[in-house]
Amino acid sequence: xxxxxxxxxxxxxxxxxxxxxxxxxxxxxxxxxxxxxxxxxxxxxxxxxxxxxxxxxxxxxxxxxxxxxxxxxxxxxxxxxxxxxxxxxxxxxxxxxxxxxxxxxxxxxxxxxxxxxxxxxxxxxxxxxxxxxxxxxxxxxxxxxxxxxxx
Amino acid sequence: xxxxxxxxxxxxxxxxxxxxxxxxxxxxxxxxxxxxxxxxxxxxxxxxxxxxxxxxxxxxxxxxxxxxxxxxxxxxxxxxxxxxxxxxxxxxxxxxxxxxxxxxxxxxxxxxxxxxxxxxxxxxxxxxxxxxxxxxxxxxxxxxxxxxxxxxxxxxxx
Numbered sequence: 001x002x003x004x005x006x007x008x009x010x011x012x013x014x015x016x017x018x019x020x021x022x023x024x025x026x027x028x029x030x031x032x033x034x035x036x037x038x039x040x041x042x043x044x045x046x047x048x049x050x051x052x053x054x055x056x057x058x059x060x061x062x063x064x065x066x067x068x069x070x071x072x073x074x075x076x077x078x079x080x081x082x083x084x085x086x087x088x089x090x091x092x093x094x095x096x097x098x099x100x101x102x103x104x105x106x107x108x109x110x111x112x113x114x115x116x117x118x119x120x121x122x123x124x125x126x127x128x129x130x131x132x133x134x135x136x137x138x139x140x141x142x143x144x145x146x147x148x149x150x151x
Numbered sequence: 152x153x154x155x156x157x158x159x160x161x162x163x164x165x166x167x168x169x170x171x172x173x174x175x176x177x178x179x180x181x182x183x184x185x186x187x188x189x190x191x192x193x194x195x196x197x198x199x200x201x202x203x204x205x206x207x208x209x210x211x212x213x214x215x216x217x218x219x220x221x222x223x224x225x226x227x228x229x230x231x232x233x234x235x236x237x238x239x240x241x242x243x244x245x246x247x248x249x250x251x252x253x254x255x256x257x258x259x260x261x262x263x264x265x266x267x268x269x270x271x272x273x274x275x276x277x278x279x280x281x282x283x284x285x286x287x288x289x290x291x292x293x294x295x296x297x298x299x300x301x302x303x304x305x306x307x308x309x
Contacts, residue, residue, distance in 0.1 A: 019175065025179060033186060038304055039208075039209060040303060044301070045301060127282055129280055130202060130279055134303055149290055
Protein backbone atom coordinates (compact mmCIF):
# COMPACT_ATOMS: atom_id res chain seq x y z
CA UNK A 1 0.00 0.00 0.00
CA UNK A 2 1.41 3.29 -1.07
CA UNK A 3 0.41 5.74 1.57
CA UNK A 4 0.80 9.40 0.70
CA UNK A 5 1.39 8.82 -3.00
CA UNK A 6 -0.77 11.22 -4.95
CA UNK A 7 -2.40 9.59 -7.90
CA UNK A 8 -2.40 12.49 -10.36
CA UNK A 9 -4.56 11.43 -13.26
CA UNK A 10 -4.78 13.77 -16.22
CA UNK A 11 -8.27 13.82 -17.62
CA UNK A 12 -8.24 14.83 -21.26
CA UNK A 13 -11.52 15.72 -22.86
CA UNK A 14 -11.63 14.53 -26.42
CA UNK A 15 -12.76 17.58 -28.35
CA UNK A 16 -12.21 16.24 -31.86
CA UNK A 17 -15.76 14.86 -32.38
CA UNK A 18 -17.29 18.09 -31.07
CA UNK A 19 -15.13 20.10 -33.46
CA UNK A 20 -16.27 17.83 -36.30
CA UNK A 21 -19.92 18.44 -35.45
CA UNK A 22 -19.34 22.18 -35.15
CA UNK A 23 -17.61 22.32 -38.52
CA UNK A 24 -20.49 20.58 -40.26
CA UNK A 25 -23.10 22.70 -38.47
CA UNK A 26 -21.32 26.00 -39.12
CA UNK A 27 -20.82 25.16 -42.79
CA UNK A 28 -24.53 24.33 -43.13
CA UNK A 29 -25.60 27.53 -41.36
CA UNK A 30 -23.26 29.69 -43.40
CA UNK A 31 -24.49 28.18 -46.69
CA UNK A 32 -28.16 28.55 -45.84
CA UNK A 33 -27.92 31.93 -44.13
CA UNK A 34 -29.50 34.92 -45.79
CA UNK A 35 -27.52 38.07 -45.38
CA UNK A 36 -30.14 40.27 -47.04
CA UNK A 37 -32.13 42.41 -44.65
CA UNK A 38 -35.72 42.25 -45.71
CA UNK A 39 -38.18 44.74 -44.33
CA UNK A 40 -41.68 45.80 -45.19
CA UNK A 41 -43.60 48.91 -46.07
CA UNK A 42 -47.10 48.72 -44.59
CA UNK A 43 -49.94 49.95 -46.76
CA UNK A 44 -53.67 49.54 -46.80
CA UNK A 45 -55.98 49.07 -49.74
CA UNK A 46 -58.43 51.83 -50.49
CA UNK A 47 -61.51 50.91 -52.44
CA UNK A 48 -62.34 52.95 -55.48
CA UNK A 49 -65.95 53.28 -56.40
CA UNK A 50 -68.72 55.65 -57.30
CA UNK A 51 -69.40 58.54 -54.99
CA UNK A 52 -72.32 58.04 -52.60
CA UNK A 53 -75.56 59.49 -53.93
CA UNK A 54 -76.97 60.25 -50.48
CA UNK A 55 -75.52 63.38 -48.92
CA UNK A 56 -73.71 62.14 -45.82
CA UNK A 57 -72.58 65.55 -44.63
CA UNK A 58 -69.22 67.17 -45.22
CA UNK A 59 -66.62 64.58 -46.17
CA UNK A 60 -63.39 64.63 -44.16
CA UNK A 61 -60.28 66.11 -45.72
CA UNK A 62 -58.37 63.64 -47.80
CA UNK A 63 -55.25 63.64 -49.88
CA UNK A 64 -54.56 61.72 -53.04
CA UNK A 65 -51.22 61.27 -54.76
CA UNK A 66 -51.03 60.30 -58.39
CA UNK A 67 -47.78 59.21 -60.00
CA UNK A 68 -47.98 60.23 -63.65
CA UNK A 69 -46.27 58.64 -66.62
CA UNK A 70 -43.61 61.29 -67.20
CA UNK A 71 -42.47 61.30 -63.58
CA UNK A 72 -44.72 64.13 -62.40
CA UNK A 73 -46.60 63.64 -59.14
CA UNK A 74 -49.98 65.23 -58.63
CA UNK A 75 -51.21 65.99 -55.10
CA UNK A 76 -54.94 66.54 -54.67
CA UNK A 77 -56.50 67.76 -51.43
CA UNK A 78 -60.27 67.82 -51.05
CA UNK A 79 -63.10 67.68 -48.55
CA UNK A 80 -63.44 69.39 -45.18
CA UNK A 81 -63.96 73.12 -45.32
CA UNK A 82 -62.41 73.39 -48.77
CA UNK A 83 -64.81 74.72 -51.33
CA UNK A 84 -62.83 73.30 -54.21
CA UNK A 85 -60.13 70.68 -54.76
CA UNK A 86 -56.54 71.84 -54.46
CA UNK A 87 -54.17 70.43 -57.04
CA UNK A 88 -50.41 70.64 -56.78
CA UNK A 89 -48.11 69.27 -59.45
CA UNK A 90 -44.59 68.21 -58.52
CA UNK A 91 -42.51 68.24 -61.68
CA UNK A 92 -40.32 65.28 -62.63
CA UNK A 93 -36.56 65.37 -62.57
CA UNK A 94 -34.48 65.57 -65.76
CA UNK A 95 -34.36 61.76 -66.04
CA UNK A 96 -38.19 61.49 -65.86
CA UNK A 97 -38.20 60.15 -62.32
CA UNK A 98 -40.15 61.50 -59.39
CA UNK A 99 -38.65 64.46 -57.56
CA UNK A 100 -38.98 62.86 -54.15
CA UNK A 101 -37.30 65.65 -52.14
CA UNK A 102 -39.59 68.28 -53.67
CA UNK A 103 -42.57 66.00 -52.97
CA UNK A 104 -41.46 65.66 -49.35
CA UNK A 105 -41.21 69.41 -48.84
CA UNK A 106 -44.65 69.95 -50.43
CA UNK A 107 -46.16 67.31 -48.17
CA UNK A 108 -44.57 68.92 -45.12
CA UNK A 109 -46.12 72.26 -46.12
CA UNK A 110 -49.54 70.66 -46.61
CA UNK A 111 -49.38 68.84 -43.32
CA UNK A 112 -48.43 72.03 -41.50
CA UNK A 113 -51.40 73.76 -43.09
CA UNK A 114 -53.91 70.93 -42.55
CA UNK A 115 -52.73 68.72 -39.68
CA UNK A 116 -56.06 66.86 -39.73
CA UNK A 117 -54.95 65.05 -42.88
CA UNK A 118 -53.32 61.87 -41.65
CA UNK A 119 -53.73 59.45 -44.51
CA UNK A 120 -52.88 59.50 -48.18
CA UNK A 121 -54.20 57.44 -51.03
CA UNK A 122 -51.67 56.62 -53.73
CA UNK A 123 -52.49 55.77 -57.30
CA UNK A 124 -50.34 55.65 -60.41
CA UNK A 125 -50.28 55.47 -64.15
CA UNK A 126 -50.43 51.79 -65.28
CA UNK A 127 -46.87 51.98 -66.64
CA UNK A 128 -45.24 53.26 -63.43
CA UNK A 129 -42.83 50.72 -62.00
CA UNK A 130 -43.23 49.15 -58.59
CA UNK A 131 -39.83 50.41 -57.36
CA UNK A 132 -40.91 54.03 -57.97
CA UNK A 133 -44.22 53.44 -56.22
CA UNK A 134 -42.48 51.91 -53.21
CA UNK A 135 -39.97 54.75 -53.07
CA UNK A 136 -42.72 57.37 -53.06
CA UNK A 137 -44.84 55.46 -50.52
CA UNK A 138 -41.83 55.09 -48.24
CA UNK A 139 -41.11 58.83 -48.35
CA UNK A 140 -44.77 59.74 -47.85
CA UNK A 141 -45.02 57.37 -44.89
CA UNK A 142 -42.33 59.30 -43.04
CA UNK A 143 -44.69 62.29 -43.06
CA UNK A 144 -48.13 60.67 -43.09
CA UNK A 145 -48.07 57.14 -41.66
CA UNK A 146 -51.31 55.85 -43.16
CA UNK A 147 -50.85 55.17 -46.84
CA UNK A 148 -53.36 53.38 -49.03
CA UNK A 149 -53.02 51.95 -52.49
CA UNK A 150 -55.99 52.35 -54.77
CA UNK A 151 -57.26 49.00 -55.92
CA UNK B 152 29.61 -6.32 -31.57
CA UNK B 153 26.22 -5.70 -30.31
CA UNK B 154 24.23 -3.32 -32.43
CA UNK B 155 23.39 -0.17 -30.56
CA UNK B 156 19.70 0.20 -30.30
CA UNK B 157 18.61 3.72 -30.75
CA UNK B 158 15.94 4.54 -28.34
CA UNK B 159 13.19 6.43 -30.12
CA UNK B 160 11.91 9.26 -28.06
CA UNK B 161 8.18 9.02 -27.81
CA UNK B 162 7.02 12.60 -28.27
CA UNK B 163 3.27 12.93 -28.34
CA UNK B 164 2.07 15.83 -30.45
CA UNK B 165 -1.23 17.16 -29.25
CA UNK B 166 -3.03 19.92 -31.03
CA UNK B 167 -4.48 22.51 -28.71
CA UNK B 168 -8.06 22.67 -29.91
CA UNK B 169 -9.75 24.14 -26.86
CA UNK B 170 -9.47 27.70 -28.17
CA UNK B 171 -10.71 26.53 -31.55
CA UNK B 172 -13.74 24.96 -29.89
CA UNK B 173 -14.38 28.25 -28.10
CA UNK B 174 -14.36 30.18 -31.36
CA UNK B 175 -16.62 27.62 -32.99
CA UNK B 176 -19.03 27.80 -30.09
CA UNK B 177 -19.31 31.59 -30.34
CA UNK B 178 -19.75 31.38 -34.13
CA UNK B 179 -22.38 28.70 -33.75
CA UNK B 180 -24.38 30.67 -31.20
CA UNK B 181 -24.23 33.76 -33.42
CA UNK B 182 -25.33 31.86 -36.53
CA UNK B 183 -28.10 29.99 -34.73
CA UNK B 184 -29.45 33.24 -33.28
CA UNK B 185 -29.36 34.86 -36.73
CA UNK B 186 -30.95 31.81 -38.27
CA UNK B 187 -33.81 31.79 -35.79
CA UNK B 188 -34.52 35.47 -36.33
CA UNK B 189 -34.05 35.34 -40.07
CA UNK B 190 -36.79 35.48 -42.63
CA UNK B 191 -36.14 32.18 -44.32
CA UNK B 192 -39.87 31.50 -44.51
CA UNK B 193 -40.45 34.61 -46.57
CA UNK B 194 -37.53 34.15 -48.91
CA UNK B 195 -38.80 34.51 -52.48
CA UNK B 196 -39.21 31.29 -54.43
CA UNK B 197 -39.03 32.81 -57.88
CA UNK B 198 -36.32 34.97 -59.34
CA UNK B 199 -37.19 38.41 -58.05
CA UNK B 200 -35.35 41.67 -57.71
CA UNK B 201 -36.98 43.40 -54.79
CA UNK B 202 -36.97 47.20 -54.58
CA UNK B 203 -34.46 48.79 -52.23
CA UNK B 204 -35.42 51.20 -49.51
CA UNK B 205 -33.35 53.13 -47.01
CA UNK B 206 -34.52 52.10 -43.54
CA UNK B 207 -37.99 50.65 -43.86
CA UNK B 208 -40.21 51.02 -40.83
CA UNK B 209 -41.77 47.58 -40.42
CA UNK B 210 -40.73 43.99 -39.94
CA UNK B 211 -42.20 41.34 -42.21
CA UNK B 212 -44.97 39.46 -40.43
CA UNK B 213 -45.95 35.86 -41.02
CA UNK B 214 -49.00 35.87 -43.26
CA UNK B 215 -50.10 34.79 -46.71
CA UNK B 216 -47.42 35.52 -49.28
CA UNK B 217 -47.90 36.54 -52.89
CA UNK B 218 -45.04 36.92 -55.33
CA UNK B 219 -45.20 38.75 -58.63
CA UNK B 220 -42.43 37.94 -61.04
CA UNK B 221 -42.03 38.48 -64.78
CA UNK B 222 -43.65 35.13 -65.64
CA UNK B 223 -45.69 34.04 -62.62
CA UNK B 224 -47.90 34.99 -59.78
CA UNK B 225 -47.07 32.73 -56.86
CA UNK B 226 -49.45 32.47 -53.89
CA UNK B 227 -48.29 30.59 -50.81
CA UNK B 228 -45.28 29.19 -52.71
CA UNK B 229 -47.45 27.71 -55.49
CA UNK B 230 -47.52 29.22 -58.98
CA UNK B 231 -51.16 30.02 -59.67
CA UNK B 232 -51.07 32.22 -62.74
CA UNK B 233 -48.84 32.66 -65.76
CA UNK B 234 -47.80 36.17 -66.75
CA UNK B 235 -46.34 37.22 -70.04
CA UNK B 236 -43.67 39.78 -69.22
CA UNK B 237 -45.76 41.07 -66.28
CA UNK B 238 -48.94 41.11 -68.40
CA UNK B 239 -52.06 39.11 -67.63
CA UNK B 240 -53.70 36.95 -70.25
CA UNK B 241 -56.79 38.40 -71.93
CA UNK B 242 -59.13 36.07 -70.00
CA UNK B 243 -57.87 37.54 -66.71
CA UNK B 244 -58.46 41.15 -67.68
CA UNK B 245 -61.98 40.85 -69.06
CA UNK B 246 -63.88 41.17 -65.80
CA UNK B 247 -63.24 44.45 -64.00
CA UNK B 248 -60.17 45.30 -61.96
CA UNK B 249 -59.56 41.85 -60.45
CA UNK B 250 -58.33 38.61 -62.00
CA UNK B 251 -60.91 35.76 -61.73
CA UNK B 252 -58.25 33.11 -61.12
CA UNK B 253 -56.55 35.12 -58.39
CA UNK B 254 -59.88 36.00 -56.77
CA UNK B 255 -60.66 32.30 -56.57
CA UNK B 256 -57.22 31.49 -55.12
CA UNK B 257 -57.40 34.24 -52.51
CA UNK B 258 -60.94 33.23 -51.51
CA UNK B 259 -59.71 29.67 -51.07
CA UNK B 260 -56.74 30.88 -48.98
CA UNK B 261 -59.10 32.86 -46.75
CA UNK B 262 -61.09 29.71 -46.04
CA UNK B 263 -57.89 27.97 -45.00
CA UNK B 264 -57.16 30.55 -42.30
CA UNK B 265 -57.76 29.28 -38.74
CA UNK B 266 -60.28 32.06 -38.20
CA UNK B 267 -61.45 33.03 -41.69
CA UNK B 268 -62.81 36.45 -40.74
CA UNK B 269 -59.61 37.49 -39.01
CA UNK B 270 -56.21 37.97 -40.52
CA UNK B 271 -56.28 40.41 -43.38
CA UNK B 272 -52.53 40.56 -43.81
CA UNK B 273 -50.82 39.86 -47.11
CA UNK B 274 -47.10 39.88 -47.77
CA UNK B 275 -46.44 41.19 -51.28
CA UNK B 276 -43.10 40.39 -52.90
CA UNK B 277 -43.05 41.95 -56.33
CA UNK B 278 -40.23 42.43 -58.78
CA UNK B 279 -39.12 46.04 -58.89
CA UNK B 280 -39.97 46.20 -62.62
CA UNK B 281 -43.61 45.24 -62.04
CA UNK B 282 -45.90 47.84 -63.61
CA UNK B 283 -48.65 49.37 -61.51
CA UNK B 284 -51.36 47.81 -63.70
CA UNK B 285 -50.22 44.30 -62.70
CA UNK B 286 -49.80 45.21 -59.05
CA UNK B 287 -53.23 46.84 -58.99
CA UNK B 288 -54.92 43.75 -60.43
CA UNK B 289 -53.28 41.47 -57.86
CA UNK B 290 -54.11 43.88 -55.02
CA UNK B 291 -57.73 44.20 -56.21
CA UNK B 292 -58.07 40.41 -56.33
CA UNK B 293 -56.67 40.10 -52.81
CA UNK B 294 -58.81 42.93 -51.47
CA UNK B 295 -61.90 41.18 -52.85
CA UNK B 296 -61.15 38.26 -50.54
CA UNK B 297 -60.49 40.54 -47.57
CA UNK B 298 -56.70 40.78 -47.68
CA UNK B 299 -56.40 44.53 -47.26
CA UNK B 300 -53.40 45.00 -44.98
CA UNK B 301 -50.46 44.76 -47.32
CA UNK B 302 -46.81 44.46 -46.49
CA UNK B 303 -44.66 45.41 -49.45
CA UNK B 304 -41.40 43.54 -48.96
CA UNK B 305 -38.27 45.54 -49.69
CA UNK B 306 -34.55 45.13 -49.28
CA UNK B 307 -33.30 47.45 -46.59
CA UNK B 308 -30.12 49.29 -47.46
CA UNK B 309 -27.80 51.17 -45.15
